[in-house]
Amino acid sequence: MVIVKRFWVALVLLALIGVSFTAATISVSPAHAAACFSSFTNKTTADGLGDIVVNGVYAVGSNVYAATNGGLSISTDGGATFTNKTTTNGLGNNVVHGVYAAGSTVYAATDGGLSISADGGATFANKTTRDGLGSNNVLGVYAAGSAVYAATFDGLSISTNGGATFTNKTTVDGLGNNVAHGVYAAGSTVYAATDGGLSISADGGATFANKTTADGLGNNVVRGVYAAGSTVYAATNGGLSISADGGATFANKTTADGLGNNVVRGVYAAGSTVHAATNGGLSNSADCPSSATASSASSGTPGIFLAVNPALVGTSVTGAPIYCGAEGIQPNSAYTLSVQSVTNSALTRTVLDRGTVNSQGNLDERVWLGALNPGSYKIVMTGIHASGSQLVLTNYITVDATGSIGSVSAESQQPFLN
Incomplete structure (x- = not known):
């Protein structure tokens, strides 16, 4: 990674x-x-x-x-x-x-x-x-x-x-x-x-x-x-x-x-x-990806964003880029980016990246996925709104038997991280 x-x-x-x-x-x-x-x-x-x-x-x-x-x-x-x-x-x-x-x-x-x-x-x-x-x-x-x-x-x-x-x-x-x-x-x-x-x-x-x-x-x-x-x-x-x-x-x-x-x-x-x-x-x-903001307190910016390009369908999951970031959220607050198997819930969640946003509440980075077994996975980005509310965005991807990305969902907001 x-x-x-x-x-x-x-x-x-x-x-x-x-x-x-x-x-x-x-x-x-x-x-x-x-x-x-x-x-x-x-x-x-x-x-x-x-x-x-x-x-x-x-x-x-x-x-x-x-x-x-x-x-x-x-x-x-x-x-x-x-x-x-x-x-x-x-x-x-x-x-x-x-x-x-x-x-x-x-x-x-x-x-x-x-x-x-x-x-x-x-x-x-x-x-x-x-x-x-x-x-x-x-x-x-x-x-x-x-x-x-x-x-x-x-x-x-x-x-x-x-x-x-x-x-x-x-x-x-x-x-x-x-x-x-x-x-x-x-x-x-x-x-x-x-x-x-x-x-x-x-x-x-x-x-x-x-x-x-x-x-x-x-x-x-x-x-x-x-x-x-x-x-x-x-x-x-x-x-x-x-x-x-x-x-x-x-x-x-x-x-x-x-x-x-x-x-x-x-x-x-x-x-x-x-x-x-x-x-x-x-x-x-x-230009930010679609679904660029997520907030339980606000439907617009400030917020966090998460994107997996649907154009990656058919390409190897190994090395596939994930884009995540934040704009105007709580300064110096913590964020995490993780991946977890949906097919096999017994597998533990793998943290791809964690850290803190800058003093303006901004973050902008890219993380590459490693090899994943065939199945369905959720990719989750979390952050903290300026009001203190938790922000969560989720992407779902599937990996086929050849190790290629089979599908990519749009980002969705959820109230908490399982």
Whole structure:
């Protein structure tokens, strides 16, 4: 089970952009805009960044990694201060385009290769074309287990042994273009953002099918990609293109929908919140899921929300995301997120996440389910209303014999947790 604090990560992303920007918002209610973004503190070289030009950022827990034009800057105190890593520490080049981390392993996409650290970023070993990379100009990186994906200037390079060696994929394998700006993977599905379209593989990167403007992309130059379930987001030179059918077709969002600029350089999504890095600023959507509030004292906001995307039906329950949060409930109050078998009531309730909301009574995060046996399950989110009343929302899902989600119910309110 993995938890992403998406509200905090969004703040960090904004805080690390060392240039002026305007924030555009897609379909955000005033209440939600206020709840999602309040104020920001900008970090610069005075705080330890290698350069004020920050090309990418990743955060997990209190560790923040900033890919800059002057090195990889690492914070262990939530972004308050940074220590900068350079070629002296083993980086292939001080220009770092992207970064990813998993545990103590840190991956830095540099202009001189893919630099990998096994000690939290203290030292790096650099991988180059000698190790199978398509190019030493690495523009993006992603890793999942022993699989490492490097988006390079001359192909998508894939490692199945933790980055020791790579096999390079090109247009011969179905990529839209050999210039790969970004990469994301979920299970055996691999997404490559290229100069010639969004290339999608269903076989772990062996072969790719390419999506272009003919499939609804805003532009064939795709600079970034992210996916959650069957929803795929492509950052293009002509807008943010969103697919609800696994990448088969796309609907494009532009400045007419609130984007700061139609040139979108990166995208990240968590639940109903989408962050698009554009040439005109960081554009954020913050639409809440349906049934977003629950309260025994109030039928509207403030309240809690819980969502399991019905589009996940037919996909594996393992790794399926659950989105939960709160707005304006009792400050610093406790919340829980749990799953319990309905089919076998003898099984104990498993707590997926618990903690406290912030001092404004807000919470916004995503939790991934683990493997579940076939049967019916209820997913329960609890919180405390500002009045002191308990809030409870429940989703029901079924898991079939193959381990896939068979059905998802709408959220329902109940007066107590069994």
